Amino acid sequence: MDVRDLRVLYRESELLHGVSYSFRPNAVSAIVGPTGCGKTTLLRSINRLHDSTPGMRVTGSVTIGGEEVYGRGVGVRGLRRKVGMLFQRANPFPQSIADNVSLAPRAHGMVSRHQVAALVEQHLTLVGLWDAVKDRLDRSPFHLSGGQQQLLCLARTLALSPEVLLLDEPTSALDPDTTEHIEGLVKQLSERVTVLIVTHNLAQANRIADDVLFLMAGSVVEFAPAQTFFQNPADERSRAYITGRIG
């Protein structure tokens, strides 16, 4: 996955100043940086979530598997099927637990009616939620704990079999146990999915990332393998950020 000279503008102000890098496929890349540096803006340009925000403009190029995301004639819905996203706060739909998982695959015509139950079980099992919810699949998801709701959202995203997974601080509101569980899942998923994770938590980046992209004020400071970044950063600002002198 390649990003070339990506600029994002909101009205008159430029939020990202020409970001370029190549993400390794089937690896976990962490995007880190101080608050307001453009991490989430970058993540949201990859599945074109800025399209629906009035005043947002994106220039430059993003390619996934050689195909231009911002190219002419690209189906945004098809793109978002292949590029799944998990948000900072769990946002289950006001539908039953089972429908939460099956809604998107059914909307994309990926499953027939009699495959739905198997699809739901498969993906709830994948995220480790099946045993907890198998007896209340037709109940509201809002009775689940925050962590379980986030896992449900992950199952919902995975049910579309995405090729890329965008995670926007997915564990910042969760307890340590669920965080560890999700980190394990992400690591395991990255064997077949390219993962981009925005995180504030450097320890988390250190635990799960293969590569780290360090952003400051809308520009890339450093893009390096995680080990290099954390042990021997090339840029003085990276060193300052890692050691907590800036943040």
Place this chain on the structure above:
Amino acid sequence: MAAVSSLRFPAPHSGLSRFDDGLDRAQRSPLIRRMRSGIFWGLCGLALLAIIVPLLDMVWTLISQAAPLLNLNLFTHGSAIDPAHLSAPIGVEDGILGSLLLGLGVLIVAGIIGVLAGLYIVEFAPPRPRAVMRFCSEVLSGVPSIVIGLVGYTVLVNGPLQWHYSLLAAVISLSVITIPYIIKNTEVAFDQAPRSLREGALALGISRFTTIRKVLLPTALPGIVGGLILAQAIAMGETAPLLFTANWTDANPVLKLTNNPEPYLTGVTYNTLILPYAQAHELAAAAALVTVGIILVLLLLGRAATARSKRMTERMDL
């Protein structure tokens, strides 16, 4: 409040606790605090009584005035009063059937137009048309109902369309009155759906139509149904525009859209109250009581209709 602005900390060794900053004592000042609290709760109680007492008084007055007629005949006999046979059984069958028919008509006409217009305004319209439509809807909701009745009379009943007094003219006039309420309720209902839900659906590549139907509608449904119920209550209770468009009859309604006067409950009250017979006055009260009863039933139906979507959204952070 004064205590907050004049925060004073006691000098050391003054014999007071280090944590005593004077605030607690100010709040403990018992008489004023209790009086304030008493006045506040007293006003709350008065406001509550101001709602409940008139309602109970009205229902009780209607029941006591309609008492002689409160039996099954009320639902099986028409409201025609024969001065030669005043002891003959009378009821409001025609009014009930007529009002339900009007309500159904309004539900179809105003329901469809109002919900679609509200949905368009909140989900699809570009800013300028949206502002224009909102403004028009607000102006319309401020037009007195008798003016709408008059316009209905000059255009539909006796104007170019020549429908004469009719069900259709009445339904359209009532719809014009109720549509702004349905639009407003629909708008608010969709608008309060959290942004995170829309983004979640967007990020899954779900189409706009499916998003509205499956993701936003469950949170919006109670509000939409609330608007429809309100419209029904208005349709049941309005009288002025119907005098111009439905006229009135004490015969049961027939399924004829034009050229046929239409019975309705408030028309029974309006037309029998002026008759010089005790039975007629009892009938007026009975018709009013049934009107209130139907509105109550509508409210309960609305609750039942939204129960499922409420179950799916309870405990959701809106």
